[in-house]
Amino acid sequence: MLVVEFYGVLQQVAGTRSMELETPQSEQLTVGQALELLHERVPGLSEHLPRVACAQAENLVRRDQIVDTHRPLVLLPPVSGGWRGGNGLDD
Amino acid sequence: MLVVEFYGVLQQVAGTRSMELETPQSEQLTVGQALELLHERVPGLSEHLPRVACAQAENLVRRDQIVDTHRPLVLLPPVSGGWRGGNGLDD
Amino acid sequence: MAWMTDEPLLLDQLLQETADDTCGALVVFAGTVRDHHEGRGVSGMSYSAYKPMADKVLQDLEQETLERFPVEQCRIMHRIGDLAIGEASVLVVVRSHHRADAFDAARYAIDTLKVRLPVWKHDEYTDGSRAYQDGVPLQTPDSER
C-alpha cells in the first residue's frame, strides 16, 4: 500500500488530494513503477505524468529510485510560483 | 558684473558660496571667458575648472555660449549622487 | 524566520531583518497580483504549495544566492492562500556593497525560484471561472546543470 498525494492541477484531474494505491507485496517498487500503477488506476493523468516531479518528504525523488512505502509519494505538476508576466510562462 | 555661485568642493576651494566678478563693460562674454576671469581671481580653482559644468537657472551652458550677466553663473563640480559603491567611483 | 506564509507579505519586516550598515545598495523585487491575464479579467487568485519542500527550497536559494554573488543579505518570502489584486505574491530583498551585484543576485533569485519552488497559482476570473495556470516542470539545483 502506498499513499499518493496530488498538488495543483493534479487534484482537479484526480478529483482528490490523495489516494491509496495497492502495491505488490514484499517487492521493491521504483517511483516509475508506482507511476505506472497510478496511471492504470487514473488514466486521466496520462498527459500530466511526463511533466510531473515526485517527492517524498522534503526531497525530490528520481523515477529510478526505490519508493519508501511508509511515506506518501507526492506528485508535483509544473510550478507557477513567483510571478507570471504579461505574456505567459517565461516572464 | 557677474555673480558666480559655487557648489560642492568648489565652495571649499573658493572659500565662499558666491562672489561678484568684474566683467568688461558693454561686451559680450562667453562662459569660457568668464571662467578665465574667475581663474585669474581665484588661482586655486585651476585644477577643478576643466571638470566643472556650468549652469544658468535650470540649464547647463556650454563654454562657447554667451553668459547672461543678469543671472548667476553656477559652477558644478563632478557629481556624487545616488550612491557610492564599495571601491570608488563607478559602482 | 519565515519563507512561505499565508499572511500578507510585509516589506518593512524583511528590510528590518536584512538591515546591514556595511551595505550601500538595496534591491527589492516584488511580484504583485495583476487585474488581468491573457486578456481575461482577474478578480483574485490563490497559491497552494507543497510546504515541506517549499520552505527548504527558499532557505536553500537564499544561501545559494549569498554564495554565488558578492552580496551580504538575501531574504525571500512567498505568499500562499488567497490574494487580492495588487497584493504581493513574492518578495526578494538583497543588500550588497555594489549595486550591480544586488541587481544580479535579485534577478537570479527570482528567476531560479520560478523553476524550483513547488507552488501553484489558481486564478479566479471576473466571469466567475477558475483555472490553474500552466507552469514549468520543477527543477532541482542538480537537474539544472
Next chain:
Amino acid sequence: MAWMTDEPLLLDQLLQETADDTCGALVVFAGTVRDHHEGRGVSGMSYSAYKPMADKVLQDLEQETLERFPVEQCRIMHRIGDLAIGEASVLVVVRSHHRADAFDAARYAIDTLKVRLPVWKHDEYTDGSRAYQDGVPLQTPDSER
C-alpha cells in the same frame, strides 16, 4: 510630487504613488549610507544639491525611463541634507508587466542619475574629519550620446 527632499525618504509613499493593478512586477533600488568608505569609519554624511536643476533632472529622467523601457511607472527621489548611517540617499521605484523590464529600467535610472544629478556628497568620518567625495563630471542627455 517631490524629487529632491530634505525629509527622510519614504518607500511606502512611492509605492502608493506608483500603485498600478495592471503591473505584476515591482523593482526598488535604494542607496543607503554605509558605515565605512575606503577603509575609514563613516559617522554620517550630507548631500547638497543645485536644486533648480536637480528637480528637473529627476523629473526628466523618470520620463525618459518610461519612454525607453516598456515600464508603466517610474519614480525617483533623492535626499539632501544630513543623513545618518543606514538612511536612504536615493529611491528608485519601477513597475512593469515583465520583470526583466523593471530590472533593466531601474538599473538604467540609477546609472544615469549618477552622471546627471547635480548633488555632492560630504562625508563625516569617525575621526572627526570631513571630505567631499570626488565624483564624475556632470553630463546631460545631449552630451552622453
